[in-house]
Amino acid sequence: MAFDQLLFYGFASVAVLGGLLVIGQRNPIYSVLAIIVSFFGLSGLYILLEAPFVAVVQIIIYAGAIMVLFLFVVMLLNVPREDAAEWDRTHPFYRPWPMRIGGVLAAAMIVQLIWAFSRTAGLVQGVGDQRPAVSAVSELGRKLFTDYMFAFEVTSILIIIAMVGAVVLARKREF
Amino acid sequence: MAGLIDWLTTPQTIFVLGVTMLIFLALQISAAVMVYAERKVAAFMQQRYGPYLVGPKGLLQPVADIVKLIFKEELKPKAADTLLFSAAPIISAIAAFTAFAPVPIGPATTLGGWLPEPMSPVIADINVAVLVIFAVTSMGVYGIVLAGWASNSKYALLGGLRSSAQMISYELAYGMALATIVMLAGSLSLREIVDNQAGYWFGVIPRWHIFAMFPTGLIAFLIFGTAGVAETNRAPFDFPEAEQELVAGYHTEYSSMRFALFFLAEYINMVTVAAVVTNLFLGGWHGPLLPESWGIVWFLVKLSVLCFIYLWLRWTLPRLRYDQLMAFGWKLLLPAATVNLLVSAAGVLYFGL
Numbered sequence: 001m002a003f004d005q006l007l008f009y010g011f012a013s014v015a016v017l018g019g020l021l022v023i024g025q026r027n028p029i030y031s032v033l034a035i036i037v038s039f040f041g042l043s044g045l046y047i048l049l050e051a052p053f054v055a056v057v058q059i060i061i062y063a064g065a066i067m068v069l070f071l072f073v074v075m076l077l078n079v080p081r082e083d084a085a086e087w088d089r090t091h092p093f094y095r096p097w098p099m100r101i102g103g104v105l106a107a108a109m110i111v112q113l114i115w116a117f118s119r120t121a122g123l124v125q126g127v128g129d130q131r132p133a134v135s136a137v138s139e140l141g142r143k144l145f146t147d148y149m150f151a152f153e154v155t156s157i158l159i160i161i162a163m164v165g166a167v168v169l170a171r172k173r174e175f
Numbered sequence: 176m177a178g179l180i181d182w183l184t185t186p187q188t189i190f191v192l193g194v195t196m197l198i199f200l201a202l203q204i205s206a207a208v209m210v211y212a213e214r215k216v217a218a219f220m221q222q223r224y225g226p227y228l229v230g231p232k233g234l235l236q237p238v239a240d241i242v243k244l245i246f247k248e249e250l251k252p253k254a255a256d257t258l259l260f261s262a263a264p265i266i267s268a269i270a271a272f273t274a275f276a277p278v279p280i281g282p283a284t285t286l287g288g289w290l291p292e293p294m295s296p297v298i299a300d301i302n303v304a305v306l307v308i309f310a311v312t313s314m315g316v317y318g319i320v321l322a323g324w325a326s327n328s329k330y331a332l333l334g335g336l337r338s339s340a341q342m343i344s345y346e347l348a349y350g351m352a353l354a355t356i357v358m359l360a361g362s363l364s365l366r367e368i369v370d371n372q373a374g375y376w377f378g379v380i381p382r383w384h385i386f387a388m389f390p391t392g393l394i395a396f397l398i399f400g401t402a403g404v405a406e407t408n409r410a411p412f413d414f415p416e417a418e419q420e421l422v423a424g425y426h427t428e429y430s431s432m433r434f435a436l437f438f439l440a441e442y443i444n445m446v447t448v449a450a451v452v453t454n455l456f457l458g459g460w461h462g463p464l465l466p467e468s469w470g471i472v473w474f475l476v477k478l479s480v481l482c483f484i485y486l487w488l489r490w491t492l493p494r495l496r497y498d499q500l501m502a503f504g505w506k507l508l509l510p511a512a513t514v515n516l517l518v519s520a521a522g523v524l525y526f527g528l
Binding site: 029033036052053056057059060063064065068069071072075076137 | 256259301302303306307309310313314316317320321323324332335336339340342343346363
């Protein structure tokens, strides 16, 4: 097996196992840490795809900023370990109808994934062969501000709306 | 197998491994030296002697400190989360060491013709080095936050929460100042950023980024330096461990080597920030008088001056109040950094740098 492939399976299993651990155990702090581990696996995959910029940005934004906020909130609320029996009895998702709908949605997603994979030609190539179109940072910036200008600007407006919304929701109502 | 041995014995591999070992050891020794320097500088500023009994002029005091820390009992609160309580100091120390990996410490060299082509003395010559340093330092906060949470103690938790809030707040200004320099240099690689600072303007002013496009370079330097002090949790921004309010903050419950790892991480982080500031703003290994190949001397001189400023600040400025810290970060540092970024962007476009 080529070294590239070995690395791919290593990073991929880190990412998947981290993802499973997020939902596989009941301590919220450990969930947050597991998702960070998963992000590191993903970042390794980006490096294999020769996109070091995306890999580092993945760490800075998700692992470095967003997950710190998650951890902050979990610690501030000091959420205790989830009580499994209590959870099973009271949680609204455990009623029959939500469970059925959830099952249908999960099945739909699996069908969709299989459909998408079966139609993607690039999957049969090895990891090392899929060179990305853009890898240099300047090239990425140029693409963002020419070809994808509209999507880029719309995304920034969306983020600003979300920020303003968060501020409005968080402030005390004095009017 | 033979291929592996061939690869291991090429001059390039030996050079990289050698540089790695050298920097690893130098960082550990620098932490010990910084502890001694801190105590001596503090004593000097408070008109005391400082450590003077162990060894000549107290020079062996750090050794005594380390021996004391190793032989102390390792305590753990009963209600602590065992796994995270042990992992937190390790995360801190690993992040501190890793952050130095993309920092070059001198000009590219062939070591007197031994190497086939000149190589930069750096552990990992990455083309997005600046961002990697930023990412790894932002991982360091997890050590502190998890230490605070896993200790299961009020003071530690408060220290950890403060630390995460502080680091998130100052990371923004830090990143903006960084972006200013990346734009002036036109590169994300630290080696290229330093090479961009070689030479002189009008034959006298060195082309360091601190003097670039006056005053934006200077403002970026001040903002980056301030945010760097806050990122490393040093006085006057040492809120995570504010002794008067929180006993010792996030490491209240730690003793022995686990505590020592936090200490090590703090001092190594100081050295790393000083090295990054040297490379980004002060021209790295470029300087007058000495020949180019002696660049590492200039690098170390600048590094030492910055480390001294760190100590100087700590023993001169009183700690801010918590709301002052937040107001300073969000209402002064961040807007100033943003305006500075826009002005220098316009400048780069106008002068076509």
